[in-house]
Amino acid sequence: EDQVTQSPEALRLQEGESSSLNCSYTVSGLRGLFWYRQDPGKGPEFLFTLYSAGEEKEKERLKATLTKKESFLHITAPKPEDSATYLCAVQETGANNLFFGTGTRLTVIP
Amino acid sequence: GAVVSQHPSWVICKSGTSVKIECRSLDFQATTMFWYRQFPKQSLMLMATSNEGSKATYEQGVEKDKFLINHASLTLSTLTVTSAHPEDSSFYICSASGKETQYFGPGTRLLVL
Numbered sequence: 001e002d003q004v005t006q007s008p009e010a011l012r013l014q015e016g017e018s019s020s021l022n023c024s025y026t027v028s029g030l031r032g033l034f035w036y037r038q039d040p041g042k043g044p045e046f047l048f049t050l051y052s053a054g055e056e057k058e059k060e061r062l063k064a065t066l067t068k069k070e071s072f073l074h075i076t077a078p079k080p081e082d083s084a085t086y087l088c089a090v091q092e093t094g095a096n097n098l099f100f101g102t103g104t105r106l107t108v109i110p
Numbered sequence: 111g112a113v114v115s116q117h118p119s120w121v122i123c124k125s126g127t128s129v130k131i132e133c134r135s136l137d138f139q140a141t142t143m144f145w146y147r148q149f150p151k152q153s154l155m156l157m158a159t160s161n162e163g164s165k166a167t168y169e170q171g172v173e174k175d176k177f178l179i180n181h182a183s184l185t186l187s188t189l190t191v192t193s194a195h196p197e198d199s200s201f202y203i204c205s206a207s208g209k210e211t212q213y214f215g216p217g218t219r220l221l222v223l
Contacts, residue, residue, distance in 0.1 A: 043203045043214035102153040
């Protein structure tokens with residue numbers, strides 16, 4: 001059965017203090033690993049898709065990396081507006097649906 | 111691009127009534143749409159997968175007679191919560207399969223009194 005574990009559950013950073021969020025996964029065959037950002041009371045907003053180990057993608061202060069067992073979302077010099085819950089999801093080969101982790105709740109303090 | 115809308119954004123209803131939620135892909139066609147439920151501070155739980163023109167596939171433990179799903183066109187799926195009860199109160203989110211991933215709607219908050 002697919003498993004996705006995100007850590008930490010919650011993270012508080014000072015503005016400018018870089019850090020990483022972790023997503024460990026177990027899946028029989030990985031079609032893709034997805035990162036989303038979710039603000040309170042809103043739907044998830046798509047950030048990145050990673051397909052194979054060694055792949056990296058960047059967008060502004062965010063960089064996502066992938067290995068065969070985990071993915072990291074690196075946040076460089078975060079700003080208060082980066083505060084949100086970051087969700088990781090996996091899609092198994094041949095499947096349509098996504099399996100989500102429980103998310104990391106990030107708070108960036110000015 | 112890849113915008114998904116949901117309507118209504120929130121609804122309050124009395125116990126025993128039915129509530130319909132619409133999910134639309136605004137700028138792309140989606141043969142597959144998904145319905146999720148999210149409890150406070152928890153992740154998204156897939157309820158069902160909706161394919162245009164065919165019956166929805168429900169996840170284990172989700173009552174298909176309680177949560178009616180219709181995917182009548184490539185841009186519209188609806189979720190009807192029948193005979194709603196307070197325990198059905200939740201945040202319901204739909205998504206539509208696009209080129210790269212699933213794109214999510216803004217969610218519908220349902221409160222059943």
